[in-house]
Amino acid sequence: MPTWLSPRAWGQRLARLWRSSLQLRTIVATVALSAVASLAIGTAIAVSVSGLLFDARRDQVLTLSTNATIAAQRVFDSTPGEDAEIDSILNEVMRTIQSAVATPEGTQYAMQLVPGQPASGFSANTNSPGFDFRAWVSDELAASLVDEEEDRVQWQSIGLRHPDGAVSPGLVTASPLEIRGARYALYLVYDIRDAQQTLDVVRLALGLGGLALIVLIGGITWVVVRLVIGPVQRAAVTSQRLAAGELDVRLPVHGDDVLATLARSFNGMAASLRGQIKELAELSTVQQRFVSDVSHELRTPLTTIRLAGEMLFDRRAVFDADTARTVELLHAQVQRFEALLADLLEMSRFDAGAADMELEPVSAVRLAEQVMGAMTSLADEKGSELVLVTPGGFAEADVDPRRVRRILSNLLGNAIDHGEGQPIEVWVDSDADAIAIAVRDYGVGISAAQLDRVFDRFWRADPSRQRTTGGSGLGLAISLEDAALHGGWLEAWSAPGRGSCFRLTLPRRPGEPLTSSPLDLPPAAPEPEYVTEPRPHSSSTESRT
C-alpha cells in the first residue's frame, strides 16, 4: 500500500498539522463549539414548532369532529324512521358528516356501538371503505366513551399507512352519538400530513440555516485568526531569524493595539540584544588584543630573564653554596613561571574563541608512541614502565597533532605523577567513526567527589603531593578544551586504590557527531602480568565524569 494511502501516515500527518497549526486548532474548536450550540438551539426550535403545529391542527380537527357529531346527532334526532330505513338514514348522516369535515385528502369514518351497550333491534354500525379498526382504534379510545357522562370528543395520534408503504401522521377522534337510546361512537380519521410537511420544511430550513451559520462562523474565525495569528506568526518567524543570528530583522509596527505593542517590545529586545552582542564582540576583540599584547610584552622580558638564569645556572659551580642554591631556585621558578604563562595564554585563547586547528591525517598509534618516547625518561625516574596496548586498527584520522600530543603529554604526565611507580598503559583503538586513546595508571586513584572536579581550572587533587611535571593546574582544563575543539570527548574514571583512567575520544573528522568510544572506560581487563597483587575492591568508589 502506498504511504499516502496508509491511514497511519495520514493520522501522523494530521496529528503533526494539529500540533503545529494554532490556526487549525482555533478554527476547529470554534466550529465544533458553534455546531453544538446551533444544534441545541435548532433542536429546541424544531420541538416547539412541531408542538405548536400539532396543537393547532388538533384543535382544528376537534372542532371539525364536534361539528360533525352535532350535525349527525341532529340527523338522527330528526328522522324517527323505521329500522328498515336505517340504511338511508345512515347515508344521510354520512353525507352530513362528510360535508362537515371535508378535507382534500378525504376523511375516513366509522360508527360503532360503544362496548357494553345493550344491542337494540337494529345496528347502526357502519364505516367508510378501508377503515382499519385494528390499526386506528385502540382499546383505550374505544373504552373512553363507555362512561355515560363523557360527551367530549376524544382523540388519539396514529400512523396512517398508505398503499405505497409510507406512513404519515394522523389523528382519530371519537365522539358519542345517541341513536334510539343506544350509545354509538363516531370515529373520524384525519390525515395531518400537511402539518408534518410544514414541520419538515421548517426543520430543513433550520438545518440548512444552522449549517450555513457554522460555515459562516468557520469563515469568520479563519479571517479573525488570520488577523491575529498572522502577526504572531510573523513574530515567530522573525524571532527565529533573530535567534539564528540575523540581528537586523525587525517586526513592522502598525497602529496602537496589543500586537503593535508586541512588535514594539520585540524590536526593542532585538535592538538591545544586538547592542549587547556588539558590545560583547568588541570586548572579545579587546580581550584578544590584550592577550596578544600581554603575550608579547611579558614574553620578551621573560626571555631575557630566562637566558640570564640559564647562564647563571650553567656557571653555578663557581658560586658559593648560597648563591648557587639561589641560582637553582631562580632557574626552576622561571621555568615554572613560563609554563604557567603559556597555559594561561592558551586558556585565554580558548576563552576568546581564538583557538584554531591545524588538521592533518595522523595515526593515533604513532602520536602515542612519540609522546611516550618523550616521556620515557620521566617515567623511568618514577619507576613506571610505559606500555602501549593496541587491540585494533590504526587507520589515520584528521586531527590537530599538536593538540592531541599536548593532551597525551598531559595525561601521561599526570599518570606518571600519580602512578606510584606502577606500569602505565596507553590504549589505542579505533572504529569507523572515532579514534580513542586511554591512559591507565594503577596508582592511588581519587574519589568520586574529586573526580567531578578534576577538569576544573587550578584544581589539584592533593595539594600536598610533590609534583614532578611542574603543572600549572590548567593542564586538564586545556586538554578538555583541546578535545572539545575537535568535537571529541575527554572522560575520566577513577577508583581509590585502583588507579585512574583518562580516555580521549575524537571523531575521525572534526565536528562529526560521536556516539560511542572504541575503548571502554577503563579499557577491558588489564593484562594479568601488570596486576601486582589483588587489592580489596569492596571499599572502592567508581564513578565516571
Add this chain to the structure above:
Amino acid sequence: MSARILVVDDDLALSEMIGIVLRSEGFEPSFCADGAAAIEAYRSVRPDLVLLDLMLPGMDGTEVCSRLREETGTPIIMLTAKSDTVDVVAGLEAGADDYIVKPFNPKELVARIRTRLRPSQQPVGDVVRIGDLVLDIAAHEVRRGEERINLTPLEFELLLALASKPEQVFTREMLLEQVWGYQYKADTRLVNVHVQRLRAKIEEDPDNPRLVTTVRGVGYRAGA
C-alpha cells in the same frame, strides 16, 4: 673564523643578553634595533645568520624578511612571542628558515643556530639529479640545463634530502628532523611552507608539481 650573527630586536636588554649567550658560544654578534635599518645593517655586517624579531618598530619583521630574501639566501631565524598565529606562517612564507618561540633557553637558541650554520652533511656524491634538475653539492647549486636556480641553503638541503633518496617517501617529521634538526617538537607548517616555496622556484607548474610530489596522508617524495 667565528660565524657572524646579526640580531634584529628592539628590546635592548634581550639583544644584549642574546649577545652574551652568542659570544659565550663563540659567535660574533652584531645588533640592530630598528626594522627600517635592518637591511642596511645586513649589507654592512654581511652576517652568516640573522636573528629577526617579528614585532619591530620602523618595519615589520615579515617585511624585513622578504626584503632580505630578495638579495640573499642567508639563514633567517625568527624570534616570535606568538607561536600559533598567522604571523608565524606569514614570516615563513616571507622566507624565514625557522622560528623560535619566546621565551627560549640558550641551548635551544644555539642548537637552532648551529643547525642552520652547519655544512651540508653526508655527501652522497658530487652531483644528484632529479628530473631535469642537477644538484651540484660542492657548489651548493641547482641547474636546469644552463639556467641556475637560486635556492636558499635551507631549500637546497630540503631538495637534496628528497632527491638523494628518490624512492623514499619522507614524512614531515622525518624532514623536520633531517633538515631542521628537530627531534620531537614538530610544527609541520615549517615543512609545508618551505615545500611550497621550493616548488615555486623549481617546478614548471607549481600548482601541478612533478619534482616534489605530495603523498597524501604521509608526506613528500621526489618524483620525476
